[in-house]
Amino acid sequence: MRKFASAATWICLFLGLSSLVWAESDIKLPVASPFTGQLATFGEGVKNGAELKASEINAAGGINGRSIAISLEDELCDPKEATNVATRLAGDQQVSIVIGHLCSSASLAALPIYRKAKLPAISPASTNPQLGKSSPYYFRNVYKDDFQGAFLARYISEALGWKKVAIFFETNDYSMGLKSAFVEEARKQKVRIVGEEAYTSETTDFTPQLSKFRMLRPDAIFIPGYAPQGTLIISQARKLGLNVGFYGADGLDDEIMLGNPDAEGLLVTTPFLPDGAGPEASGFIEAYRKRFGKEPNWFAANTYDAVGIAARAIEKVGTDREKIREYLASMNSPERGYHGITGLTVFDENGDCLKAAFVKTIRKGQWVSAEKQIK
């Protein structure tokens, strides 16, 4: 009996130790994004998408027998916090690749630190055009703002036949970048821009500008800004009797819009649509619904794929930072690209990618895919 007990102790000890050894050789995969604060709702999709992909990889045996351990790095979408997080990750030798960041401003702050530490990063959501060309270590599996702007110009002209539009933009980099890309493509599409007005982020009264637009009789108003102001603009326009279409980019893609009855029919671009995605996404959508009890948004879908890309890189070349970067940079043709739930991801020489954009709209207080989509 005593012998048995001691044998059991040994077995337990061995198992315990071995599990410790296993835990140590988990592959640490940091995901940097705002998880608290004002933009926590965006971060929630990032967190869910990353955890879902990691648990699926681990359930299938991990990467070459090692599991992935996601670590959530909260940076509040604040450039200062992002710098702190990036510095910590750059110094951690167990980290071979970072998934993040979400906000372009946080990405811009973290980027020089990763470049210096030769640490590759894949952003699932930062759309600022400057990012990719600023560092060979920065990749993203989301399109850029200049693409979004040009895409919207093509969409309204080709799919909707709107030829007379007004632009109501915010005085920041994001909004003005989108606007200039839109204007350039609109010219080619023979779309007339009848008026351009600006606002600052503290503005709450948009009636003077909207009154001006009313006189210009546009088919639609383009709002390349963010949802908090966007929802006010749309409501005030309706109060002034301005019955035109409204459209914008990912900045307007927020739940606030769903609570605003005036925003019915608003069109926005999105990298991913649950009800318009290809067959490759159906498993993901189902698993996501089951685990989190809600529809996946594009943050979740893009993060899911970013984790997949990182996992494949580690599987192919191991955890050396430089080798991972080389591998990602070599994903430059459709054959070497990554087929994920958001379609094919191929990196160009800047680490940017060209991916399809979709258009969604609000119907009865819900986001649904717009009737017409263009290639």
Next chain:
Amino acid sequence: MDLQYLVDSLSLFFQQFVNGLTVGGVYALIAVGYTMVYGVIELINFAHGEIYMLGAFIAYHLVTVYHVPFFAAVVLTVMLCGLFGILLDRAAYRPLRNAPRLAALITAIGASIFLQNVALIKWGAQIRSFPQTSLPSFFGKTAFQAGDVQIGWLQVFMLLVTFVLMLVLHAIINHTRTGTAMRAIAQDKRTAALMGIHVDRIISFTFAIGSSLGAVAGILVGVFYNALWPTMGYTAGVKAFAAAVLGGIGSVPGAMLGGVVLGVAEVFGAGYISSAYRDGIAYAVMILVILFKPSGILGKSTVQKV
């Protein structure tokens, strides 16, 4: 073609003027609160913008959580905010009545930050809006339309409410005993006390009136722009304070006029010059006026008592 252009520009001018009056009326309602308090105790009550914000939120809370009918909610909110103004004075300012003015000013800033954070905890950071069904249906209807000019009932209602409240306030200040007492305190607090005026009670009353008007402004703005958020009091407060200074701080008609002038200048600046520099234009107007008339449009230039 030319005639069409003329009609268009005239109607745009008229529309912008009404827009400016609406915004200006709101500034005036808030500015009166600043100016009255300054008149009696020479304190710039920086927490006044937060009372305006609380007005909007309390009405929102009553309407959405307790399903109080809109107009009843407005009356209740105005009363609550009036009480709240008294409480603010009792808790934060009265203990410092004889302290250096800087101490009271810092306390006012502290109270402002405190109230903002209370609202942030209670209602969260995101923008909220009154549910359409809770508002009187005539708000959404058009009151007046001629060509491209369109003015909604809500805008008419806002202008009317502002105008009536200003008349009532004018009557209170100039034709009641309390109003006379307020003016006496504004002139000389100590002498007023010697004449048997209950100074603290009158100061409380001043806070109550200013806060009630601020609450009305908050509700009107919350409904008109369809949005309320915890930091809304800050920008509105700064603008209204500028309006009070423009009109001559301490002068109630001055605050009314200052609010309207600032609102119209802002809207015309945004409509005719450049919308990106709207606030810049509004403040430039203010600076110009102050340069030429340092006491404000209706302010009395008094020699500093030594």
